[in-house]
Amino acid sequence: MKKLNKRGTDKIISVYWFVILFIVAAAIVYMAVVFYGEPYDVRETEANIMINQIADCISQGGEIKDGVINEEGKLELTNENILSRCHLTFNVENFKNWKEQEQFYIEINFYKFDKDASDGLGVGFGNKIISGNTNLKEFCEKNGKNFPVCVERSFYTLDKDGSQYVIKIKSIVRKTEKNV
Amino acid sequence: MFNRRGQIGETMTWMVATIAIIIILVVSVLIVSIGPFKNREFRESGTSDLLITKSFTGYLLTDDVWENVKDKKGFPRDPKVKLEQSNMDLAINIFPVLYSGNELNYIWLGIVDSTCKFGSGCVVSQIPFGERNKRNLVGKRFFYDNIKLNENSFIELVIKIKE
Numbered sequence: 001m002k003k004l005n006k007r008g009t010d011k012i013i014s015v016y017w018f019v020i021l022f023i024v025a026a027a028i029v030y031m032a033v034v035f036y037g038e039p040y041d042v043r044e045t046e047a048n049i050m051i052n053q054i055a056d057c058i059s060q061g062g063e064i065k066d067g068v069i070n071e072e073g074k075l076e077l078t079n080e081n082i083l084s085r086c087h088l089t090f091n092v093e094n095f096k097n098w099k100e101q102e103q104f105y106i107e108i109n110f111y112k113f114d115k116d117a118s119d120g121l122g123v124g125f126g127n128k129i130i131s132g133n134t135n136l137k138e139f140c141e142k143n144g145k146n147f148p149v150c151v152e153r154s155f156y157t158l159d160k161d162g163s164q165y166v167i168k169i170k171s172i173v174r175k176t177e178k179n180v
Numbered sequence: 181m182f183n184r185r186g187q188i189g190e191t192m193t194w195m196v197a198t199i200a201i202i203i204i205l206v207v208s209v210l211i212v213s214i215g216p217f218k219n220r221e222f223r224e225s226g227t228s229d230l231l232i233t234k235s236f237t238g239y240l241l242t243d244d245v246w247e248n249v250k251d252k253k254g255f256p257r258d259p260k261v262k263l264e265q266s267n268m269d270l271a272i273n274i275f276p277v278l279y280s281g282n283e284l285n286y287i288w289l290g291i292v293d294s295t296c297k298f299g300s301g302c303v304v305s306q307i308p309f310g311e312r313n314k315r316n317l318v319g320k321r322f323f324y325d326n327i328k329l330n331e332n333s334f335i336e337l338v339i340k341i342k343e
Binding site for chain 2: 016020023024027030031034035040041042044045048051052055056059061062063113115119120121153154155156157158162164166
């Protein structure tokens with residue numbers, strides 16, 4: 001009689017253990033899915049990488065590279081050749097109509113350096129160079145994770161003659177669906 | 181009678197243990213669900229920044245800056261090792277341009293005696309933008325670049341932006 005009772009208790013404890021094991025495993029799986037399932041927002045990094053690539057394409061060793069400003073003192077970089085000259089491509093994977101709406105925008109402005117101006121920016125030099133989806137620009141003033149990420153950086157450089165420039169680069173990345 | 185007491189005691193232990201396990205799990209799940217792990221932003225780490233390096237190199241090539249600094253030695257608090265006033269003014273104009281005013285937290289540029297340690301009072305040879313101290317060289321978002329001038333000294337630029 002005693003033996004039968006003991007067997008019954010053992011069975012109940014086994015079932016209990018399986019239930020607890022299942023609950024614990026399910027909770028761990030849920031937490032792992034929630035933790036790793038949330039996307040990292042890498043758009044700011046992506047925008048910075050584009051800026052670095054463009055800066056490298058324009059200036060090296062503190063001086064503007066050959067072929068950026070010609071002998072007549074005019075900018076050789078244009079809207080049409082900026083991507084190929086800087087080895088950039090705006091191609092994206094085919095995801096939620098990304099192919100139909102460009103996901104990137106870049107804008108480059110050259111300024112003469114003016115030490116008396118509060119922001120160091122003197123008169124503009126050459127035309128503004130732009131490429132990509134111009135519609136993204138209007139979102140830069142807005143805050144919110146669902147808007148494209150805008151990064152604007154400047155750097156100081158010289159040309160071969162020692163003239164001083166500040167080059168301002170704006171980079172915008174949309175790709176909201178995969179980063180938010 | 182004794183056997184029953186034993187059974188009740190064992191059951192109570194398991195009930196308490198089950199409740200404890202469930203509470204721990206529920207708390208963990210809640211923390212993960214509503215906690216700070218959502219909306220994660222990936223930020224680059226490191227203390228180097230390409231645009232700062234480019235601007236720093238450009239600054240050193242401007243006019244007579246390099247000529248003025250290349251032979252300087254960072255001896256403790258020697259007024260001779262100071263940057264020329266004109267070079268300092270130029271730096272004050274250039275480096276704040278890199279970041280908009282409200283982002284910038286701290287800038288330091290000067291010649292450092294590499295044989296000295298922080299806090300020994302002999303590292304500072306130039307204080308154009310504020311004191312160079314260890315407190316300002318920590319944090320997630322600071323960048324620095326330096327160029328060796330000679331065996332004992334280097335010129336260094338430190339930029340810290342708000343977190």
